[in-house]
Amino acid sequence: MTDEATARRLWNDAADAYHHFIETGLDYYRTELHGPALLDACGDVRGLRVLDLGCGQGWFSRQLAGAGGHVTGIDWSTGLIEHARRLEEARHFQAQPSSTTHGGVTYDVLDAADLAARFAPGTFDLVTACMSLMDMPHPASVLAAAARLAPRLVFSIPNPVTDAPHRVWKRDADGHKLALELDRYFEATPTVLQWNMQRLLHHFTTIQYRYTLEQWSRMLEDANLTIARLREPRPTPSAIAALPDLADAARLPYVLIIDARTPPR
Numbered sequence: 001m002t003d004e005a006t007a008r009r010l011w012n013d014a015a016d017a018y019h020h021f022i023e024t025g026l027d028y029y030r031t032e033l034h035g036p037a038l039l040d041a042c043g044d045v046r047g048l049r050v051l052d053l054g055c056g057q058g059w060f061s062r063q064l065a066g067a068g069g070h071v072t073g074i075d076w077s078t079g080l081i082e083h084a085r086r087l088e089e090a091r092h093f094q095a096q097p098s099s100t101t102h103g104g105v106t107y108d109v110l111d112a113a114d115l116a117a118r119f120a121p122g123t124f125d126l127v128t129a130c131m132s133l134m135d136m137p138h139p140a141s142v143l144a145a146a147a148r149l150a151p152r153l154v155f156s157i158p159n160p161v162t163d164a165p166h167r168v169w170k171r172d173a174d175g176h177k178l179a180l181e182l183d184r185y186f187e188a189t190p191t192v193l194q195w196n197m198q199r200l201l202h203h204f205t206t207i208q209y210r211y212t213l214e215q216w217s218r219m220l221e222d223a224n225l226t227i228a229r230l231r232e233p234r235p236t237p238s239a240i241a242a243l244p245d246l247a248d249a250a251r252l253p254y255v256l257i258i259d260a261r262t263p264p265r
């Protein structure tokens with residue numbers, strides 16, 4: 001169940017439901033928490049050549065383009081890239097002819113394992129990955145390839161501290177959350193993830209490859225990348241007031257954002 005071909009097929013099967021989840025705004029952890037924080041961590045992207053890894057249906061690629069980046073989005077799911085291309089066409093159609101603030105996005109169906117064969121070293125100024133590296137079967141080699149393509153990599157992942165295999169909210173008699181019980185942190189194994197929230201068009205499964213904080217740190221070291229900045233974003237009080245579900249993410253770190261750099265030449 002956890003081999004690479006299955007992982008890719010599952011993302012293709014999920015394409016329509018995942019697309020719907022994002023475009024309807026129902027993925028509010030993205031719109032209110034990790035998406036803005038990742039864009040903020042990228043800084044000023046105007047005029048930069050950006051490679052967005054595991055771009056899915058292009059939500060973050062479009063954020064980067066909206067901020068002025070010239071973006072290439074790659075993903076191994078044909079279904080998700082088809083959605084991304086359609087959305088990009090619509091974005092251009094809607095753009096004012098006089099608008100110069102938007103960069104553009106081009107998309108490729110590509111396994112991130114094949115980055116080195118597809119792009120020459122130094123092709124980009126920045127590589128990004130919005131919640132995708134932990135879904136890739138070999139993140140260490142992807143990080144190493146990314147480090148040859150650009151001097152900087154900014155990515156978000158579920159925070160390994162709270163993303164443990166055993167993760168259960170302990171509640172009082174009225175159902176209020178008391179504390180999150182976590183265990184088996186060091187069990188870094190592929191996990192079949194059930195996407196079964198009611199908000200979804202249909203339920204689906206994907207495969208996630210869990211790693212501990214130390215393993216991520218070692219993968220970056222081995223790729224010759226140094227952590228320049230690390231962020232654990234929290235929702236704002238107004239976001240929590242509008243979407244009470246987000247309150248958990250103000251108690252515990254759900255997201256980890258890393259800005260890593262190659263050594264100066």
Ligand SMILES: C[S@@+](CC[C@H](N)C(=O)[O-])C[C@H]1O[C@@H](n2cnc3c(N)ncnc32)[C@H](O)[C@@H]1O
Nearest residue numbers: 011054055056075076077111112130132135136
């Ligand atoms: C949780 S989704 C995130 C998608 C997108 N970045 C977003 O923010 O919506 C993970 C993505 O990683 C992609 N992915 C997983 N392994 C990949 C690989 N080896 N090469 C390219 N894309 C991959 C999946 O197809 C999926 O689109």
